[in-house]
Amino acid sequence: MLSVINRYDEVFQIEMDGWCFGITNYPGEVSAQIVHRIVRELASSFQAAIEHNVIFDILDLANKFSNAARCLVHEHEIAFAIMAQLPNPANLHEDQQCVLGLVIDKVEQRYPGALETFYKRWQIGVKEAA
Numbered sequence: 779m780l781s782v783i784n785r786y787d788e789v790f791q792i793e794m795d796g797w798c799f800g801i802t803n804y805p806g807e808v809s810a811q812i813v814h815r816i817v818r819e820l821a822s823s824f825q826a827a828i829e830h831n832v833i834f835d836i837l838d839l840a841n842k843f844s845n846a847a848r849c850l851v852h853e854h855e856i857a858f859a860i861m862a863q864l865p866n867p868a869n870l871h872e873d874q875q876c877v878l879g880l881v882i883d884k885v886e887q888r889y890p891g892a893l894e895t896f897y898k899r900w901q902i903g904v905k906e907a908a
Contacts, residue, residue: 841853
């Protein structure tokens with residue numbers, strides 16, 4: 779079992795809770811564009827979590843964001859948006875790849891084919907980087 783590095787799990791949870799609070803208290807109607815923009819902003823946080831061995835639950839996080847958005851953005855859409863922000867496994871160390879696999883596995887179980895969709899994206903990223 780990998781140990782969380784520097785208790786980053788607490789930092790990550792606080793940041794996610796903060797964004798949920800912000801979405802909940804947004805003064806207008808929360809649109810999909812706003813939620814997608816927030817998820818894109820969180821790309822570095824998702825990467826840092828993986829680098830610190832934090833196995834976070836994408837489905838739970840997507841559900842929290844969806845509820846914060848008054849269910850105007852479906853959790854399936856948010857889960858896939860989060861997955862799109864995850865780092866390419868080719869750019870990670872072996873332990874980090876394991877963490878990434880555990881993070882993605884739950885999404886794949888709920889939405890079969892999710893991993894294949896992003897694997898294709900990552901393969902394109904690998905070719906572009908070469």
